[in-house]
Amino acid sequence: QQQVKQSPQSLIVQKGGISIINCAYENTAFDYFPWYQQFPGKGPALLIAIRPDVSEKKEGRFTISFNKSAKQFSLHIMDSQPGDSATYFCAARSKAAGNKLTFGGGTRVLVKP
Amino acid sequence: DTGVSQNPRHKITKRGQNVTFRCDPISEHNRLYWYRQTLGQGPEFLTYFQNEAQLEKSRLLSDRFSAERPKGSFSTLEIQRTEQGDSAMYLCASLLGFSEAFFGQGTRLTVV
Numbered sequence: 300q301q302q303v304k305q306s307p308q309s310l311i312v313q314k315g316g317i318s319i320i321n322c323a324y325e326n327t328a329f330d331y332f333p334w335y336q337q338f339p340g341k342g343p344a345l346l347i348a349i350r351p352d353v354s355e356k357k358e359g360r361f362t363i364s365f366n367k368s369a370k371q372f373s374l375h376i377m378d379s380q381p382g383d384s385a386t387y388f389c390a391a392r393s394k395a396a397g398n399k400l401t402f403g404g405g406t407r408v409l410v411k412p
Numbered sequence: 413d414t415g416v417s418q419n420p421r422h423k424i425t426k427r428g429q430n431v432t433f434r435c436d437p438i439s440e441h442n443r444l445y446w447y448r449q450t451l452g453q454g455p456e457f458l459t460y461f462q463n464e465a466q467l468e469k470s471r472l473l474s475d476r477f478s479a480e481r482p483k484g485s486f487s488t489l490e491i492q493r494t495e496q497g498d499s500a501m502y503l504c505a506s507l508l509g510f511s512e513a514f515f516g517q518g519t520r521l522t523v524v
Contacts, residue, residue: 305454333512342503342515343455344414391455394510397468399445402454 302326305403306390313411318376320406325370329391334363335399337386346387347374353381360371379410414438416516417427418504424522425494432490433519437506445513446479447503448472458503461487492524 312318331350335343349363349372353393356363357361376383376406379384389403417436422507425431441446445463447455458477459469463484473479476494491498501520505513 303454331510335515340517340520342414342416342418342505342518344515347513350511392456397460397462397506398443398510398513399457399460399468400447400455400505400513401457405452405454 301404302401303389303391305406307406308404309407309409311411312379313365313379314379316379316410318374318379318383319408320374320387320389320408321367321371322373322403323371324401325390325392326391327370328393328395330393330399331391331398332363332365332372333390333392334361335375335390335402337388337390337405343388346412376408379408381410381412383412384408414514414516415446416504416506416514418516418519420519421517422520422522426468426494427523428493430492431436431491431494431521432505433502433521435487435504435516437486437504438508438514440520441506441508441514442484443507443509444481445505445507446487446489447505449501449518450499458482458502473480491521494521496523499523508524 333348361375365372390400414504415438445460449455461481501518507513
């Protein structure tokens with residue numbers, strides 16, 4: 300059962316543009332929603348995270364928007380740079396379930412110079 | 413470098429052989445998780461430890477898989493009688509309490 304659905308699967312954006320990745324979840328027990336960035340051959344690295352009592356969180360060029368009623372959240376990458384080219388994963392976890400992460404399927408982002 | 417160390421980074425093995433991977437978490441982190449990631453997919457949870465106790469195992473973890481965390485420090489994941497379907501990246505993550513999870517670089521397993 301895929302509890303976190305992520306779209307699109309891939310994304311091409313021009314340098315300086317905005318990348319938008321969307322995720323939807325089913326389990327209302329989830330209480331923490333991180334985004335991870337992964338480069339080929341490397342482990343996922345935490346980018347930014349949000350809790351459901353907040354509707355938006357911004358860190359530098361990265362913003363998470365969270366809609367609790369719709370059970371959706373999204374990542375916006377502003378002023379996209381070639382170095383942002385990577386695979387991005389949304390995830391969710393709950394304390395009640397031992398904080399294990401449930402990941403979306405990933406979005407491969409390519410930023411063209 | 414997140415401070416979570418995994419060894420080896422790559423492992424090529426013949427079908428039917430046993431393999432063992434090691435994860436050294438960040439020293440003060442009491443929780444340690446194993447995930448498996450196949451090409452083009454998100455990581456999937458396998459099992460986790462709180463200190464030395466294994467608290468949960470996923471249905472993905474067949475009886476050919478076993479994990480240990482002696483003394484609540486490093487952890488090992490063993491796969492017996494490997495199959496081609498076991499080929500994947502095996503990721504380890506650690507965290508303290510309910511803090512952020514930090515992942516290692518992973519061990520890439522190829523079963524030929």
